[in-house]
Amino acid sequence: MMFVLPLGIILLAGGMLYLLYQDEYLDRMGNRESDKLAAHRVERQFREMVSELPAEGSRQELREGIIAIAPQVEEEGYHLMVLDRQRVPVFSNCTELDEHLLGEETTPALFVGESSVYIFRSSNIVKYMFTYSGDDYHAIAILSRDLGGIEEDLNNITYIYRIRLILAGVLVFLLADFLLAYQLSRKLQNHLLALQEAAKEVKKGNLDISLPRHKELEEEVAQVYEAFEEMCGRLARSRAERLQYEESRRNMLAGISHDLRTPLTVISGYVQALLDGVASTKEQERRYLEKIHHRTDSMVQLVERLFLCSRLEMGEYPFSFVQTDFSHWLARAAEKLQKELGEEGEVRLSLPEGECPLLMDGTELYRVLQNLMGNARKYGGRPLVFSLVLERQGDKLRLTARDNGKGVAEENLERIFKVLFREEEARTDSAVKGSGLGLSIVRWIVEAHGGKAWAENRGGLAIVMDFPVKTRKESEKLD
Known part of the structure; x- marks a missing residue:
């Protein structure tokens, strides 16, 4: 819609210039409707002249009658020639160009029929045949044009109108550019007003902003x-x-x-x-x-x-990451945990075959395992069964630490990672109180390794941890 008005202006201006050019072209060529009407007026004057002539008379009297009508014909721009049956001129005020055009364009047709009107590119010719004193005469009126001059005029006209067309095109382009700029500025102003109103809402504290959309919205x-x-x-x-x-x-x-x-x-x-x-x-x-x-x-x-x-x-803890076989490291860590647990319970371990390379901080991941086992000792079953299961899953390693306790309420599965949260009411069978910091520390350490941790109920509380498998070089590229 934005380009319809400028395109309409361009077409209208071009059409007007073309009509003006055609009008001037026809004016120079002499083929307007008025030229045709003038030719028929000359024919009517011929009829009136013949009707006024006596039935009998001398050749001189005919000449005098023709001389009387010649000025009227000349007013229409025509020259007059009257010939007898033998084509001998009785009267003629035709120019050499007139006679040339008469001989070139119409000689075979001039002496056929009683009257006729010819409209040519180079001339308009009116022919009328009449009888006087028993002899046939041919009255011929011609409006001739010098085509050499006309061609030069037409060339001038074409040149002038080309200049006009270029100027008109420049003006139309500037006008169209102005209209487009105006329309764009109006649209931009509307968009800026919408953004301004949205900014006012943000200033008031309303952050639920939805700006208006419509089909013609620019990308x-x-x-x-x-x-x-x-x-x-x-x-x-x-x-x-x-x-x-x-x-x-x-x-x-x-x-x-x-x-x-x-x-x-x-x-x-x-x-x-x-x-x-x-x-x-x-x-x-x-x-x-x-x-x-x-x-x-x-x-x-x-x-x-x-x-x-x-x-x-706050992300200020100084980790020390080393490329390690997580499977082998986890086996040694499980032995240490079993020694710490003693006769209080059992640490069960399940490992996949082959190496499991992981860029890790062994000290802090062992802190994770200690916190998880400490949590299991407080809230797990008696005797305690603390199981560690390591699995390969595509481009990550999944470690699941599970106890054999009662689990936690479903609505608290995410809350247990919050600082100082303790679900004491759900685990009343434990007399040992915790600080509510252990699982928060677990999640932060896992996330510092680029992983994530969450809780599930699997016949006891299960803490699931995913670690991305990446080398030191890959880690440096990501950093």
């Missing part, structure tokens, strides 16, 4: 709209993450306060008892000091794990 503008909406979506997600982060921080502070207040209260009680001399014997005093040491040690471990969580969450 570039559509891309701008999509980029703006994507920006709003990212801002909305960032805001949601920030709110979630703030909520997580508040919960963490509340959890830390709770976890620190209990041991501090116990420590304060034992210290006060020592100060008050409640411990009357050395053995009693030693027991109090051991309790204080145990509570202090648990607080130190909690602070250390919180510090580790903070560094992992």
Whole structure:
């Protein structure tokens, strides 16, 4: 639709110039409708002249009658010639060009029939036959044109109209360009207004933005709209993450306060008892000091794990990645875990055949296994069965760590990875309380290896971890 109006203007201007050219061309060629009417007026004058002549008269009287009508014919631009039957001129004011054209174009037809009108490119001829004093005469009127001059005029006309056409084309182009620029500016203004209104909504805090779409929306503008909406979506997600982060921080502070207040209260009680001399014997005093040491040690471990969580969450922890056969490493790690578990349970291991190369930090992945087994010891069955299953799946390795406990509620499968979350109500058979940091640390370490971790219920809680198989060179290219 944008190009219809300029194209219409171009066609209209071209059509007008063509009509003007044709009009001037016909004017120079003398073949207008008015020329035809003039020829018929000359024929009518011939008839009137003949009707006014007497039936009998001399040749001189005929000449005088013709001389009388000649000026009227000349007013129409015609020259006159009257011939007798033997083609001897009675009267003639024709030029040499007239006589040449008469002989060249119409001689065979001039003396056939009573009257006729001929319209030619180079001349218009009116012929009328009449009888006077018993003899036949032929009256011929001719309007001749010098074609040499006409050709030059037509060339001039063509040149002039070419210049006019070029100028008109330039003007039409400028006009069309102006109209297109105006239409584009109007459309752009509408798009900018839409973006401005959307920006005002964003300023108000409304990030659920959907800009108007229509069929004629240009691809570039559509891309701008999509980029703006994507920006709003990212801002909305960032805001949601920030709110979630703030909520997580508040919960963490509340959890830390709770976890620190209990041991501090116990420590304060034992210290006060020592100060008050409640411990009357050395053995009693030693027991109090051991309790204080145990509570202090648990607080130190909690602070250390919180510090580790903070560094992992901010991506500031210094990992040391080494290309390792994960299968062989996992076999040795399982032996260590079994020694730590002792008679409390069994560590079961399932490995695929062949090597499983993985770019990994062995120290931190062993921390992952310790946290998972520690979680299983708190909430697993008795005796504990802690199983580790490694599988190859395309371009990744999947490690599944599962206990033989009761699992967790389905709605808590994702929440257990949150900092300081503990599902104590669902696992009341365990008297051991955890810090709620272990699984958060597991997920952060796995993600630092480029993998992901999630929880499932499989006859117990199963933590599934996927690790991408890549070499050090591939890792450097990705970085």
